[in-house]
Amino acid sequence: MAKAKSNSIATPVLDTSGLDGLIKLLRDKGYQVIGPHRADDAVVYDVIDSIDALPAGWGAEQSPGRYRLRRRDDDALFGYGLAPQGWKRQLYPPRQKIFGASRQNGGFAVDAPPPPSPPMAFIGVRACELAAMGRQAKVFGDRDFADPGYQRRLAEAFVVAVQCNEADSTCFCLAMGSGPEVTTGYDIKLVEVVTKDRHVFITEAGSPRGAKMLKALKTGKASPADLSAAERSLRHAGQQQRRLDAAAARALAANPEHPRWDQLAERCLSCGNCTMVCPTCFCTTIDDVTDLKGDHAERWRKWDSCFTLDFSYIHGGAVRTETRSRYRQWITHKLSTWVDQFDETGCVGCGRCITWCPVGIDITEEAAAITDQGRT
Template identity: 65%
Template sequence: MPAAEGTAPLAVILDQAGLDGLLTAIRAKGWRTIGPRVADDAVIYDEIETVADLPMGVGDEQKGGYYRLKARGDQALFGYTSGAQGWKRVLYPPRQKLFSAKRTASGFTIDPMAQPDAPLALIGVRACEMAAINVQAKVFGDKDFADPGYQGRLKGALIVAVECTRAGDTCFCDSMGTGPEVGTGYDIKLVEMVGKAGVTYVATAATDKGAKLLKAAKGKPAAEADLAAAAKAVKAAAKQSRKMETATSAKLKDVPEHARWDQVAARCMTCGNCTMVCPTCFCTTVEDVTDLKGDHAERWRKWDSCFTVDFSYIHGGAIRTEVRSRYRQWITHKLSTWHDQFGQAGCVGCGRCITWCPVGIDITEEVAAIHDSTKGRK
């Protein structure tokens, strides 16, 4: 969001030492800094402390069912496209304890909840990821049943966004309207400029807390030319090899008997990877656990997937026993009925479901096939 009307947003130029200063300032204010680093052959989002933890000179190659790190031959810290899993891991952890209870002589008592952890600073949020955070904020917030856990973590969070200056092969944010430029919701935005003279960052603050931190980082003020160069660099990320046929994808609910569902079912393993890496998939299951005596009980919320049989279990059995009905449920909800439920699409075009599907099933290709077969029909 822009700063108060009439005043230009604070924009400074930082070098990598300056960026390190910014991280230090953020940590000094009590935020837990989560950002990209290399682990297990991928860029993951995890605890970071200094610029030295960031993936320097690391790029990536992604395609259907394929991810490899590539040396870029430069000093870029944000030269990869998107991490293996999004920020959902920290804003909406895979396992959350909802409450615990103890048996008493007359019934039971609920234990007080543990204090929330230190607020999070998310370092390196991409446009699609910012959009995904906003999508989940809506899912967990603007209807009748706000989720205090998600909303609390998001409210306390500091978001440092990073513009993409290139798109990966599985990216399609441009066609989803969620990128390549970062939308609203961040506190500070960085554009990484890799030049002969080294790597610099055009840092812009969008909120007061962002501005205060940028001032503490002591960068030199950005000139018009810097801002223009940054804007130009971001444009390069709009060159994307994949696109979503959004007119067709929004109408998937109208083709429940399409022959394509059987074709994709032959390849789909119902392993659930797509839903796990999707930054907007929000489904969970609830597990009650007890101690052996049965005097202490806990209720846990765990990530679940519409690709499991139990997900559609109602009294008497599961209703989505076929693979085709599970894939159809996922993609139709994501792209079509999400509009009915939340007034927007549930997909932000990050491409993770394509990259991390072990057999490389491509959400854009599935929609394109249906698009081609229904072209010209009313």
């Protein structure tokens, strides 16, 4: 991933076979190419080998507690809105082996680390997802300690961003300043233009390696109609139903005893779905395991959720025994104390926590209510 750089006079476009060529080229260069793919009645990010794997013609409806795929009336490849899982699954996998160790002359020795996995190329990264990568990059290395694995994977990743042409009902990236326009953090940016007789991607390089890659592909020129369609789409994507006042939400930490926490706890199932789909949530726990003989041990790091009782366990018991305390921890961290820690908010406005909450709790609504912004 590299910084964006404005350039180019004539705007290049790729057609669908050009996009396929990009995927093939990335694969030839040794990248493991990961992109959207329809599976299990959802769009997931998975290893793909051509554009045939992309969810052509599929869209999705999202609302609080609801996600349904539906057929679109066009063949858009990136018309599915936001996939349930962001790219943290690739950049910070749910299970990571931290080390293996073996018993050795009375002591133990840490095994040599295995060779690193190949670099990844991401196809179809949204603006809010790019913002989320930036947030996590800061968590995993901005300050005293870094996670070398995350930093390496992110630095190596080739990012093909795709700008949103429409907004889901749960989106609020505009309010969080993280979208819908893709402005930075990509190697190649695509804007999909699809009409009855034309299907192209307005293309822009955001880094030298992105430019190099584009040069190796057969591109056309964007027509004035393409460009105005792209503009229209961006406006369309900016029409969002939800908003969140990030500055006002800072006050969450100052309201630990608001009665709304109790009302929330009446609804919240403490299931942790929001933390699993949140693209910035980074908490993990540790599993230490051994083989049956006890001669070889491994340590694994697994995603964890602040909604579990064990999360806050100290000798004697858990600190946050009540659902209200756990929800309070999550949303307060996300919107308030994250700013204390990292000088930016922990929310990018993707709305996944709203869609994937089984009871449809809406972070924007709760933040407004608890900070008394005159909404309920």
